[in-house]
Amino acid sequence: MTGSMKIEELDTPVLLVDAGALERNIAAMQDIAAATGVAYRPHSKTHKSSIIASMQLDAGAVGVCCAKLGEAEIMAASGIPDILITSQVVGRNKLVRLVQAAQNANIMVVADNEDNISDLSSAAQTAGKPMDVLIEVDVGQGRCGVPPGPEATRLARLIGDTRWLRFRGLQGYQGLIQMTADFDDREAQVRLALEKLMETADHLKRNNIEVDILTGGGSGSSIIDTALGGYTELQPGSYVFMDSRYRSAQWPGGAATPFENSLTILGTVISRPATDRAIVDVGYKAASSDGGPIVPLGYENAEFTFAGDEHGQLFFPGGTCPLALGDKVTFLPSHCDTTVNLYDRYIVTRDGTVEDVWEISARGRVQ
Amino acid sequence: MTGSMKIEELDTPVLLVDAGALERNIAAMQDIAAATGVAYRPHSKTHKSSIIASMQLDAGAVGVCCAKLGEAEIMAASGIPDILITSQVVGRNKLVRLVQAAQNANIMVVADNEDNISDLSSAAQTAGKPMDVLIEVDVGQGRCGVPPGPEATRLARLIGDTRWLRFRGLQGYQGLIQMTADFDDREAQVRLALEKLMETADHLKRNNIEVDILTGGGSGSSIIDTALGGYTELQPGSYVFMDSRYRSAQWPGGAATPFENSLTILGTVISRPATDRAIVDVGYKAASSDGGPIVPLGYENAEFTFAGDEHGQLFFPGGTCPLALGDKVTFLPSHCDTTVNLYDRYIVTRDGTVEDVWEISARGRVQ
Numbered sequence: 001m002t003g004s005m006k007i008e009e010l011d012t013p014v015l016l017v018d019a020g021a022l023e024r025n026i027a028a029m030q031d032i033a034a035a036t037g038v039a040y041r042p043h044s045k046t047h048k049s050s051i052i053a054s055m056q057l058d059a060g061a062v063g064v065c066c067a068k069l070g071e072a073e074i075m076a077a078s079g080i081p082d083i084l085i086t087s088q089v090v091g092r093n094k095l096v097r098l099v100q101a102a103q104n105a106n107i108m109v110v111a112d113n114e115d116n117i118s119d120l121s122s123a124a125q126t127a128g129k130p131m132d133v134l135i136e137v138d139v140g141q142g143r144c145g146v147p148p149g150p151e152a153t154r155l156a157r158l159i160g161d162t163r164w165l166r167f168r169g170l171q172g173y174q175g176l177i178q179m180t181a182d183f184d185d186r187e188a189q190v191r192l193a194l195e196k197l198m199e200t201a202d203h204l205k206r207n208n209i210e211v212d213i214l215t216g217g218g219s220g221s222s223i224i225d226t227a228l229g230g231y232t233e234l235q236p237g238s239y240v241f242m243d244s245r246y247r248s249a250q251w252p253g254g255a256a257t258p259f260e261n262s263l264t265i266l267g268t269v270i271s272r273p274a275t276d277r278a279i280v281d282v283g284y285k286a287a288s289s290d291g292g293p294i295v296p297l298g299y300e301n302a303e304f305t306f307a308g309d310e311h312g313q314l315f316f317p318g319g320t321c322p323l324a325l326g327d328k329v330t331f332l333p334s335h336c337d338t339t340v341n342l343y344d345r346y347i348v349t350r351d352g353t354v355e356d357v358w359e360i361s362a363r364g365r366v367q
Numbered sequence: 368m369t370g371s372m373k374i375e376e377l378d379t380p381v382l383l384v385d386a387g388a389l390e391r392n393i394a395a396m397q398d399i400a401a402a403t404g405v406a407y408r409p410h411s412k413t414h415k416s417s418i419i420a421s422m423q424l425d426a427g428a429v430g431v432c433c434a435k436l437g438e439a440e441i442m443a444a445s446g447i448p449d450i451l452i453t454s455q456v457v458g459r460n461k462l463v464r465l466v467q468a469a470q471n472a473n474i475m476v477v478a479d480n481e482d483n484i485s486d487l488s489s490a491a492q493t494a495g496k497p498m499d500v501l502i503e504v505d506v507g508q509g510r511c512g513v514p515p516g517p518e519a520t521r522l523a524r525l526i527g528d529t530r531w532l533r534f535r536g537l538q539g540y541q542g543l544i545q546m547t548a549d550f551d552d553r554e555a556q557v558r559l560a561l562e563k564l565m566e567t568a569d570h571l572k573r574n575n576i577e578v579d580i581l582t583g584g585g586s587g588s589s590i591i592d593t594a595l596g597g598y599t600e601l602q603p604g605s606y607v608f609m610d611s612r613y614r615s616a617q618w619p620g621g622a623a624t625p626f627e628n629s630l631t632i633l634g635t636v637i638s639r640p641a642t643d644r645a646i647v648d649v650g651y652k653a654a655s656s657d658g659g660p661i662v663p664l665g666y667e668n669a670e671f672t673f674a675g676d677e678h679g680q681l682f683f684p685g686g687t688c689p690l691a692l693g694d695k696v697t698f699l700p701s702h703c704d705t706t707v708n709l710y711d712r713y714i715v716t717r718d719g720t721v722e723d724v725w726e727i728s729a730r731g732r733v734q
Contacts, residue, residue: 012734013733045676087648087678090635090648113638142640143640143680145640175675268457271455271480273479273505273509273512284657289656289657290657310412311511326458338651367379
């Protein structure tokens with residue numbers, strides 16, 4: 001039924017996923033990882049879809065990452081067997097939910113605090129099931145995590161002293177460098193972050209603490225993360241969709257990234273108030289703005305500005321707007337993760353027709 | 368059951384509505400309108416809740432505004448009897464949905480284009496039910512709408528020539544001036560917008576076209592809109608919740624706005640990586656950023672910055688962060704409408720305890 005519907009027949013604004021581009025992106029990351037034998041665990045915070053998570057696992061991913069416990073609950077309930085929650089899970093209520101979700105999947109968590117480790121141990125004991133824990137290290141982002149060096153060893157010992165937690169390794173994520181445009185600059189920044197992680201791992205090993213897992217990295221740094229060695233697992237997210245900001249991150253030799261834009265927003269011209277501008281039905285509620293303006297594909301000379309919660313403006317400087325009332329315009333989001341979080345479902349397309357509709361099952365699961 | 372739960376026991380991030388403040392805001396707008404006899408039709412794009420819409424109608428509102436057809440469908444299905452859709456409804460699919468929704472409620476639409484008027488007429492004819500139409504006039508925002516003056520008369524005649532549409536009046540909304548801080552500046556700007564609307568209405572009347580409705584205005588301009596005369600209906604939205612930006616809009620004599628902040632986000636400290644900063648679980652997915660940073664209540668010396676999709680940072684310049692792991696922090700959103708659109712439900716509180724949970728039933732209804 002939906003297979004015969006054409007994209008231009010859809011009501012707008014609507015979030016579109018190009019199935020072919022998505023499949024090629026998933027295959028491309030598998031190729032990058034397979035070339036060096038580094039495992040990868042894609043971040044489901046980007047797509048919030050158990051269907052896409054399953055596609056990633058089928059391609060060869062070792063599991064998925066979740067940013068929030070609420071996402072992990074959805075993924076576990078959907079049958080995803082192996083999950084790393086990459087943000088600290090803090091508070092009694094949440095730890096009760098965590099050990100409950102861990103009955104249905106292997107869930108690993110990160111910690112950077114002694115009290116949180118103590119609470120995690122109590123929760124795991126209550127549930128009667130040991131839990132794997134990573135220590136998060138701040139490798140340069142200046143967000144969560146212990147400083148590089150001996151503090152991780154102290155916390156790993158605390159974890160080792162409990163009966164219900166198992167220390168498995170370190171997480172060190174540097175998100176700020178993922179979109180650095182110049183490849184050599186980005187490589188230098190990745191080296192700096194990785195050195196901090198390795199220094200911390202060495203301290204642990206010198207103290208006879210086993211370090212199975214070193215996880216970090218992202219879509220922009222993936223080819224560097226695998227080439228440098230050190231990480232045992234990568235956690236790229238955006239590569240499934242990409243967005244206008246990620247496009248600028250060059251590949252070696254100034255080449256373009258191998259990941260395609262598979263995520264777009266379709267909008268409609270709802271007003272033509274002047275010869276040089278059109279108003280579309282895409283505003284702050286249909287496209288996230290934290291990454292800047294969205295990009296009108298095929299109208300690269302037009303300037304897009306958000307014109308409120310429900311409107312966007314396409315201004316054609318010095319020219320005549322070629323758009324008529326009712327015309328459809330395809331936009332490239334500036335930030336895929338936060339745009340996805342506005343929608344309840346993906347309309348999945350192939351060769352210009354609607355192939356499927358996928359629920360964004362973890363949308364809004366911020367807790 | 369929920370009545371006995373304390374706010375600090377809630378999992379976070381969570382969107383809280385203070386029932387008392389909400390009720391006082393709804394009463395305050397009714398007082399402003401009643402003092403001058405101007406009708407008001409609150410904008411449900413802000414709250415997207417049929418429960419709050421019903422509270423506004425109970426207080427004396429003549430109906431509600433919706434920004435999108437999808438919101439109007441939810442409001443109509445919830446029994447809201449009278450709805451104005453303030454954005455143009457464009458395209459065959461949507462017009463079919465429009466006339467369907469109009470079987471359950473009196474729905475009025477705005478138009479600024481001849482082809483759209485023709486399509487509206489066909490759709491109303493097919494449904495066998497006449498539809499009320501307003502012409503939108505651009506009174507200074509530079510978004511949708513015909514220019515002030517004779518073009519509205521031309522379109523009103525087209526509407527009058529159809530058997531299935533009824534011309535009812537004009538919409539002229541100037542959103543850009545709602546948060547102008549200085550009262551006198553704001554009043555001068557409101558006068559300018561109103562003059563353009565009245566000039567257009569005069570042109571219609573001189574051509575013997577009846578103008579029943581002149582609608583516009585917002586929360587920031589409400590006291591000016593009622594005092595100046597001219598509008599027959601106002602469409603304030605944000606007054607139910609307010610936000611950090613709206614707070615700066617002064618009332619006459621430099622007084623504070625009578626509307627209280629009833630909407631907050633509760634977050635939790637999930638990491639204490641350094642003595643002068645804390646990381647909370649509120650990022651781009653839990654608070655909109657299009658209005659700027661959110662405001663930590665009770666920690667006004669702290670600087671909030673978004674630290675990614677899931678994290679926020681509170682930095683205490685030159686000082687020591689007083690927050691411990693697990694501490695709760697209450698934030699004032701910078702833009703209420705786009706923050707509400709991230710959440711599936713309101714947790715309604717009174718005197719520090721949870722009183723109710725309301726579904727945000729039109730969340731994500733961008734079509």
